Amino acid sequence: MVYPDQPFPVLVERIAWLEGLGFDQVFLPDHSSDLRDPRGTWFDSWSVLAAAALGTERITLGTLVANQILRPPAQLAKQAIAIDHLSGGRFDLGIGAGIFPWDHHSVGEIPWSPKERAERFADYVSIVDGVLRGGVFSYTGTRLWVKDIHTVPGSLRSPRLPITVGGQSPTLIRVAAGHAETWNTHGPPGASALEVLAITAEQNRRVDRLATEAGRDPSAIRRSYTIFGPWDPRRGTHGYEEIFERFAASGVTDFVLDWPGERHLEEFERVARDVIPELRGT
Template sequence: MRARDFGVLVLPDASAPAVLERFRRVEEFGFDQVFLPDHIANVFATEPAWLDGATLAAAAAVATERIRIGTLVSNPVLRPPALLAKEALTLDHLSGGRFELGIGAGIVAADHHATGTEPWSVRERVARFAEYVRVLDEILSADGEPYTFEGRWYSVRDLATGPAAVRRPRPPIVIGGQAPSILRVAAQRADVWNTNGKPELSLDENIALVARQNRELDELCDGYGRDPRALRRSALLWATTDPLTGPAGLEELVERLSGAGIEDFVLGWPEPAQADRFETLVREVIPKLR
């Protein structure tokens, strides 16, 4: 069995110095990864204020030394694929090869409203996502060679792709989502698949869902001629799978989700009232689960 990784999703919902301190604390705690979201605003509340996650990923790269840094997940509504690829390469260099590029399908209406666009239909979002990830993958793998792509939704002409990535062959791609179309793209192109389950489902229902989706991913990988073990499986623990607020502790969650195929576990940065319990998990529970 491969070693488990543990990460933390840090929301940019504090002052810049406070968020930087969160990055440092995550690294001091010994986590493997720190992630940031990529929405124009908090999708759940209007307060507190919300900073830009992608910009703070660059700050995390220079504020830390060891921990891997990533987006969970970058947003195609806000960032054209060539721009995101250049941002990812820059973060790859800033971090010395520690950056991991999470990509989602762009489902939040507020991100569209902020950019003056109408929310995409499901059909359009699915078609866009496959093209979007293809362009990103090919640019990041181009090793400085000029890149051109002409698709239905995206086009890139004579893009200078240098410098080549520090992380070889390119920064890892983490695809987040649960729709069948997302699973197909993950099986084709991702290094990691991430799920956050469904908040309306119970813990048992979410475990069953993850197990079924991992079986589907195995079959899809086989169909594409890819070893299913080459695609790591990751879970963001929240709602009914949150060890700080949900019905199960971290030990039970890791045991049950591991049985469903999950290898990496991402916790949320705690609210102040949960800080002591979070530190207990860090110091007493996670070391035994690795």
């Protein structure tokens, strides 16, 4: 995970360095300002992704996660297709429900209730999924609708580029089970390390059940954990090796590492070069 909080040459250099280290994917978040400090530098992530698409050759690019508050679903799908083509088919679209009030305020919206957020998200992902497949698409949902959306061309990959759904609410997990190639979580904020581990395992089992109910093979849905909160290795309590082992046992297949910062760069590089290659594909 790379935040768009540096000058463009630095961001492109960081992403190219991650590619050289052998990482499979690099993600950017999608907010109207820096969630840590709104006064800080914060570029549009989609512009950074476009620059990264031209500055890399192998690594898959993506959003973690694109924010339903900030743009209409059909427009999001077309932005994703543009980066997919620009990168030669190296773009995965992560989508989230959005929650921060300042993102609502940036587009002139009063923050939605949890019920409205969930209903919008279910419609939102259905529309994005349909538009990504190309052709002409219409949809009428509980909160959102589109009519005769023409998408030419569609995704480079068939039937569409991969979708990741990020979030933990019952609605988001159900949407992930019905639509996504990957479900991503960072665990409940404020929970202890053991609580995050146990909840992630239970949510993984819920994805299995809901995918089966939706007529999908649960094993076709990857499970992604963004290392966060009490498991953050920069806190000095849990190392990367322990995190990989314990969350893999709970059903996690993919791990998202935060940009380490200068103090932890050496350990981050060690893990990338010496630890991750041995675990890849297990």
